[in-house]
Structure formats: C-alpha cells, structure tokens
Amino acid sequence: MKLEMRDQPGQLVAALQPISAVGGNIIAVIHQRETSTAAEVLDVQIVLELPEGRLEKLLELLREQGVSVVRIGEERLLYECTLIVIGHLMHTDLSDTVDRIDRTGSAEVTELSLAMPAISSPSSARIIIRSTTRAEMKKAIRLLREVAEQKDLLIIEPLEDG
Amino acid sequence: MIRIALLGFGSVGRGIARAILAKDLNITVTGLADSRGGIIDAGGIDLLAALDRKGNGGPCGSPGVSPADVVAKADYDVLVEVTPTNVETAEPALGHIRGALRRRKHVVTSNKGPIALAYPELRALAEANGVLLNYEATVCGAIPLIHAIREGLAGNTISRLYGVFNGTCNYILTRMAEDSLTYEQALAEARELGYAEADPTYDVEGIDAAIKLVILANTVLDMQTTLDDVERTGITLLTPDALRLAEDQDCTIRLIGEIIPEAGVLRVSPRIVAKAHPLVVEGTLNAVTVETDLAGDLTFIGKGAGSTETASAVIGDLLYIHDRYVQGS
Numbered sequence: 001m002k003l004e005m006r007d008q009p010g011q012l013v014a015a016l017q018p019i020s021a022v023g024g025n026i027i028a029v030i031h032q033r034e035t036s037t038a039a040e041v042l043d044v045q046i047v048l049e050l051p052e053g054r055l056e057k058l059l060e061l062l063r064e065q066g067v068s069v070v071r072i073g074e075e076r077l078l079y080e081c082t083l084i085v086i087g088h089l090m091h092t093d094l095s096d097t098v099d100r101i102d103r104t105g106s107a108e109v110t111e112l113s114l115a116m117p118a119i120s121s122p123s124s125a126r127i128i129i130r131s132t133t134r135a136e137m138k139k140a141i142r143l144l145r146e147v148a149e150q151k152d153l154l155i156i157e158p159l160e161d162g
Numbered sequence: 163m164i165r166i167a168l169l170g171f172g173s174v175g176r177g178i179a180r181a182i183l184a185k186d187l188n189i190t191v192t193g194l195a196d197s198r199g200g201i202i203d204a205g206g207i208d209l210l211a212a213l214d215r216k217g218n219g220g221p222c223g224s225p226g227v228s229p230a231d232v233v234a235k236a237d238y239d240v241l242v243e244v245t246p247t248n249v250e251t252a253e254p255a256l257g258h259i260r261g262a263l264r265r266r267k268h269v270v271t272s273n274k275g276p277i278a279l280a281y282p283e284l285r286a287l288a289e290a291n292g293v294l295l296n297y298e299a300t301v302c303g304a305i306p307l308i309h310a311i312r313e314g315l316a317g318n319t320i321s322r323l324y325g326v327f328n329g330t331c332n333y334i335l336t337r338m339a340e341d342s343l344t345y346e347q348a349l350a351e352a353r354e355l356g357y358a359e360a361d362p363t364y365d366v367e368g369i370d371a372a373i374k375l376v377i378l379a380n381t382v383l384d385m386q387t388t389l390d391d392v393e394r395t396g397i398t399l400l401t402p403d404a405l406r407l408a409e410d411q412d413c414t415i416r417l418i419g420e421i422i423p424e425a426g427v428l429r430v431s432p433r434i435v436a437k438a439h440p441l442v443v444e445g446t447l448n449a450v451t452v453e454t455d456l457a458g459d460l461t462f463i464g465k466g467a468g469s470t471e472t473a474s475a476v477i478g479d480l481l482y483i484h485d486r487y488v489q490g491s
C-alpha cells in the first residue's frame with residue numbers, strides 16, 4: 001500500500017517509527033512534485049507492506065505523532081513475476097489458463113504478450129503475474145505449473161524465485 | 163615424481179599427454195590403454211610416439227594389453243580414468259576404479275558415471291585402502307568447483323547453488339538469442355563446430371547438467387540423490403519468439419541447474435535471467451553461483467569442456483594427491 005503525506009520538516013522521521021512498531025516493511029520512499037496544484041507542494045509517498053489488519057493501528061499511531069496522511073493508496077498487488085509460456089496456447093484455451101490464475105483472488109495476470117507463430121507451430125507468450133504476498137505468488141506459479149502439465153505447455157520461470 | 167596409468171586416450175586423455183609433454187609437471191605415464199589396446203612400461207611410455215600412433219588412426223598400444231591388464235599389472239601411483247561416461251551402469255570404468263582402489267592406488271577421473279552412480283561405495287573403498295578418489299573434471303571442466311567448495315569454502319553452509327552446467331545448451335541458446343535462429347538451426351551450427359554430439363539428447367534434454375547436480379549434491383552437499391530426483395526440462399521446445407519476449411525485458415533464457423539443499427530441490431530447466439546477471443555467459447562457457455552463509459555469494463566462470471581445459475582439472479587433482487600422499491623424489 002501507499003501512504004502520502006506533506007513533506008514538512010520532521011514528518012518523514014515521525015512516520016517511520018510507527019510503521020516499524022506495527023510490523024510494517026518500507027519498500028520505497030518517493031518524493032513527488034504535484035504538477036497539478038498551483039502552489040508547489042512536495043508530497044512524500046511511502047510504499048510499504050503491512051501485516052493483515054494493522055492499518056487502523058498504524059493510522060492511529062501516525063495521528064499521535066502529528067503526521068498528516070493525505071491519502072492511502074490500496075496498492076495490493078505488490079509482487080510481480082514474469083514468465084514465458086510455450087506451447088499450443090490458443091488450442092488449449094489461453095483465456096482459461098489466465099482465468100485459473102485470476103480466480104485465486106490473490107494473484108492475477110496483469111499483462112500478456114503473445115507472439116503469433118506460423119500456423120500449427122507452438123506459440124510463445126510472456127505473462128506478468130502480480131500478487132499480494134510472496135506466498136501467494138508461489139501458489140500462483142504452482143497452479144500455473146499444474147495447468148501447464150495438463151495442457152502440455154512449457155513454463156519458463158525466472159531465476160530469482162528459486 | 164608421480165607415476166600414472168591412463169585409461170582412455172581421446173580428447174581428455176590426449177590433452178593430459180600433451181600437457182605432460184609440454185610442461186615440466188613431473189608426471190610419468192607407466193600404463194596406457196584405449197578401446198583397442200594398451201602398453202605397460204615401468205620406465206615411462208613415450209607419449210609423443212603414442213600420440214603419433216593415435217593421430218595415424220591406430221590404437222595407442224598393442225591389442226594384447228587390455229585396460230584391465232593396465233589396472234591390475236602396471237606400476238603406478240594414480241589411475242587416471244578418462245573413458246566415456248555411461249550413466250546406466252558406469253561400466254567398464256566402475257570396475258577399473260574399484261580394481262585400482264583395491265590395489266591401494268589413488269584414482270582421478272573425469273568420468274561422471276562412476277561418481278554419480280557409486281560415490282559412497284567408492285569413497286568408502288578409497289578410505290579403507292588409505293587412498294584418494296578425486297573427480298574435479300566431472301563438473302564444469304576447467305572450473306575448480308569441487309576444490310573450491312571442499313577446501314576453499316570449508317565451514318560454510320551452502321543455501322543454494324545454481325548455474326550454467328552445459329556448454330552445448332549455452333551455445334545453442336546464445337545463438338538463438340543473437341541471431342533469432344530456431345532451435346534446429348542453432349543445434350545444426352553447434353554440431354558443425356563440434357560443440358554437439360551426433361546424438362545431442364544427453365545435452366539438450368538436460369541429462370548432462372542433471373548428472374553434474376547429482377555429483378555435487380552427493381559429494382560436497384551432504385545429500386543422497388539419484389538422477390531420478392532431478393526435476394528436468396530441456397531446451398528442445400524453446401522458440402525464437404520466447405527468446406525475443408525475454409529480450410524485450412532485458413532478459414534472456416538459459417538452461418539453469420539448481421540445488422537448494424535444505425529444501426531437497428534439484429532441478430534443471432530453462433529460466434528467464436536478466437542479461438546483466440553474472441551467470442549470463444556467452445558461447446560454451448559454464449558459470450556457477452554458490453550462495454553461502456560466511457563467504458556470501460561467489461560466481462565461478464570458465465570453460466566447461468575442451469581437451470586442454472579438462473586436462474587442467476585432472477592435472478590439478480594429480481598434483482594435489484602428489485603433494486599430500488605420494489612419497490619419493
């Protein structure tokens with residue numbers, strides 16, 4: 001998720017302690033100049049991971065610290081994984097393959113690039129899966145492997161997530 | 163001085179002979195055999211003459227002397243076993259290695275079969291006879307990976323080991339990515355250059371890489387595995403499109419062998435790897451990353467095959483044994 005606050009002196013430091021107090025994990029701190037507003041106001045965005053159900057507590061602690069949160073962005077799908085699939089993708093119902101991942105509710109296929117080959121030869125596609133947690137990503141990839149086995153597809157996984 | 167009996171006088175065997183001739187390594191060959199004949203000469207075999215006979219299409223020695231004769235009768239300190247790999251039975255190499263160990267002779271081999279199939283037994287036999295069994299050349303040719311893990315990284319716990327273990331596949335994938343060749347075109351090219359065998363199954367189906375994983379798992383990672391434990395996918399189904407789709411994201415595809423000891427995972431499969439990753443090496447090179455607790459991550463890159471390069475690993479093993487065990491001048 002994303003927290004946005006005004007970039008006033010001391011605000012960032014004051015925000016860090018409560019985040020770690022509720023077991024959150026900061027992924028990025030982004031300074032952003034809002035071009036839309038007439039006055040040049042700097043915003044700070046903190047991208048973080050929070051354990052389930054700790055948001056209320058965090059907001060309460062932030063209020064106590066005098067940090068004014070401008071906006072909370074519910075950017076749920078934090079984990080991203082790119083895979084390549086090779087096989088008779090159309091004949092084996094590509095949209096069903098994608099659906100099976102999306103139906104998990106915790107992971108979804110957010111991008112798909114399909115290379116169309118000569119008729120009747122196997123096609124190749126790159127898919128990007130996003131998920132809420134690392135565990136869900138592992139589950140999604142396992143599911144994809146099962147589907148691939150049924151449909152006789154070759155899945156090429158990235159090296160990183162061994 | 164160290165006296166060796168050499169079984170196998172092909173690419174690796176002749177590479178060893180040429181290195182002995184070219185450098186002052188203090189190694190004397192007292193026994194030699196190929197598939198068609200052998201020589202036993204306690205005074206030292208004339209290697210130049212043997213190379214000549216081989217170059218003219220003949221056997222290296224006389225048909226009356228068999229490899230078993232060399233193992234049993236020659237006067238040597240170390241048996242150097244460099245005959246072809248057999249992954250089903252490991253024979254006849256396995257029998258020759260047993261014979262030498264029972265004679266209290268050290269053994270150095272580049273042959274994956276006996277090490278992948280029978281390491282615990284051979285190691286026990288070597289120990290019982292007070293000799294060493296070294297096999298550096300079986301994994302990644304010239305790269306001293308076994309020595310690095312055994313000696314250099316002793317005391318470390320290895321959490322993951324992964325890399326490019328097969329030069330033939332790496333060459334094919336490099337060429338598919340560079341020039342949008344199909345798998346068949348790249349394979350044909352690899353064959354023409356002598357990087358792929360007439361029957362490439364063993365390489366392109368990932369069997370060769372899988373055997374190397376089994377050797378590493380069983381000999382330096384405290385695991386007990388067989389070839390059947392390796393989850394294995396080869397590169398035969400890869401398309402130029404797939405490589406291009408990876409390329410679009412500054413990535414490429416490599417055949418990666420991976421061991422995660424704690425999870426009991428052994429797998430060989432094509433994987434998407436960032437082009438900037440140290441494991442993305444070109445041509446027939448091999449590259450292996452070892453993740454450890456104390457030393458951090460280390461990546462080794464080098465030639466995984468070749469006559470001189472593989473001979474280097476065998477000679478390293480020989481001199482290691484010489485320094486520690488062989489008495490005399």
Ligand SMILES: NC(=O)c1ccc[n+]([C@@H]2O[C@H](COP(=O)([O-])OP(=O)(O)OC[C@H]3O[C@@H](n4cnc5c(N)ncnc54)[C@H](OP(=O)(O)O)[C@@H]3O)[C@@H](O)[C@H]2O)c1
Binds near residue numbers: 172245
């Ligand atoms: N080449 C490499 O770069 C490399 C790298 C790492 C490991 N290795 C391993 O090293 C070993 C040797 O490889 P290589 O490339 O040198 O093979 P190679 O060129 O095919 O030579 C094999 C040699 O073994 C001889 N031979 C075959 N059967 C025999 C038998 N039953 N008894 C005695 N000698 C026999 C052959 O005799 P003839 O000459 O009469 O045919 C030949 O001289 C293999 O196990 C291989 O997997 C090779």
